[in-house]
Amino acid sequence: MKALTYHGPGCRIWGEVPDPVVRVPEDAVVRVDAVTICGTDLHILKGDVPEVTDGRVLGHEAVGTVVETGQGVRTVADGDRVLVSCISACGRCAYCRRAVYGQCTGGGGWILGHRVDGTQAEYVRTPFADNSLYRLPDSVADESALLLADILPTAFEVGVRNGGVEPGDTVVIVGAGPIGLAAITTARLYSPARIIAVDLAASRLAAAKRVGADATVDAARADERTIRALTPDGLGADAAIEAVGTPETFELCTRVVRPGGRVANVGVHGRPATLHLEDLWGRNITITTGLVDTSSTPLLLDMLAGHRLDVADLVTHRFGLDEIQDAYEMFVEAGRHDALKVALFRT
Numbered sequence: 001m002k003a004l005t006y007h008g009p010g011c012r013i014w015g016e017v018p019d020p021v022v023r024v025p026e027d028a029v030v031r032v033d034a035v036t037i038c039g040t041d042l043h044i045l046k047g048d049v050p051e052v053t054d055g056r057v058l059g060h061e062a063v064g065t066v067v068e069t070g071q072g073v074r075t076v077a078d079g080d081r082v083l084v085s086c087i088s089a090c091g092r093c094a095y096c097r098r099a100v101y102g103q104c105t106g107g108g109g110w111i112l113g114h115r116v117d118g119t120q121a122e123y124v125r126t127p128f129a130d131n132s133l134y135r136l137p138d139s140v141a142d143e144s145a146l147l148l149a150d151i152l153p154t155a156f157e158v159g160v161r162n163g164g165v166e167p168g169d170t171v172v173i174v175g176a177g178p179i180g181l182a183a184i185t186t187a188r189l190y191s192p193a194r195i196i197a198v199d200l201a202a203s204r205l206a207a208a209k210r211v212g213a214d215a216t217v218d219a220a221r222a223d224e225r226t227i228r229a230l231t232p233d234g235l236g237a238d239a240a241i242e243a244v245g246t247p248e249t250f251e252l253c254t255r256v257v258r259p260g261g262r263v264a265n266v267g268v269h270g271r272p273a274t275l276h277l278e279d280l281w282g283r284n285i286t287i288t289t290g291l292v293d294t295s296s297t298p299l300l301l302d303m304l305a306g307h308r309l310d311v312a313d314l315v316t317h318r319f320g321l322d323e324i325q326d327a328y329e330m331f332v333e334a335g336r337h338d339a340l341k342v343a344l345f346r347t
């Protein structure tokens with residue numbers, strides 16, 4: 001089959017690799033019908049994720065069709081349309097028993113396109129298939145379901161739920177890329193009084209408005225005072241969600257949150273950020289971090305099927321799977337192309 005493989009920093013190849021097969025009874029093999037590229041894949045290609053070894057097939061988000069199952073797989077069968085989640089779950093370890101699948105110690109967690117071959121391929125072997133694949137209702141299209149493999153549960157669990165968003169809250173979301181926009185979409189499920197989106201790119205701020213932000217702030221021209229002025233009595237946000245992953249954006253969140261508020265970090269950080277305890281100590285601030293568990297995936301899928309979740313604006317570019325190198329070229333310069341999520345389809 002054809003797959004996109006990693007060969008050290010800056011080097012990716014779209015070429016022939018052996019077909020995946022069921023190796024242990026809990027495995028399934030899925031034909032990939034739709035797949036996307038994640039910011040995390042770009043981190044890997046920069047060499048930031050040293051566990052990813054030479055020849056690894058990248059990708060951890062897909063929608064596909066089951067073509068083979070091991071003898072121990074009970075909940076999916078050949079021909080089933082499934083969501084391949086970014087998180088695999090052994091279902092047996094202490095963390096999986098608490099639905100904290102992201103921290104699985106039994107061989108799951110974030111493994112696809114990381115520690116085992118991933119989804120940017122014609123076929124993918126999915127370990128722990130019973131606990132890691134989700135059967136899709138016919139009413140949910142491949143492209144919408146694809147967004148539930150990573151960005152929707154990540155924004156919802158690590159941003160909105162960790163941030164304790166409640167009805168009537170003022171929510172500041174720093175970063176209006178795919179994760180920030182997914183945070184706006186899922187924060188709205190709780191009826192906050194206002195959502196304020198902050199970004200540097202005008203196109204992303206416009207997208208934030210389209211998915212439901214009440215106000216937007218161009219971070220290049222305005223600072224924390226502008227953001228605070230948009231909150232009730234200028235006190236600050238009840239919840240500030242960090243959806244970029246830089247020291248500056250994290251520190252901005254700690255400055256725009258009100259005393260007693262919550263900062264929920266979603267961004268993937270590669271550098272240390274300063275924790276200004278000299279300012280924060282007396283302000284009763286809660287700061288949370290997290291890797292997604294995807295424990296909310298069944299709920300989000302149900303809401304998508306029931307038309308309670310609108311994700312149509314998040315995919316901006318579409319390609320055939322065999323055009324994946326072009327898709328990467330475009331995604332690397334997402335800002336220049338006004339790109340959010342890219343979807344690639346089986347040809």
Ligand SMILES: [Zn+2]
Nearest residue numbers: 038040086150
């Ligand atoms: Zn991802």
Ligand SMILES: [Zn+2]
Nearest residue numbers: 090093096104
């Ligand atoms: Zn586990």
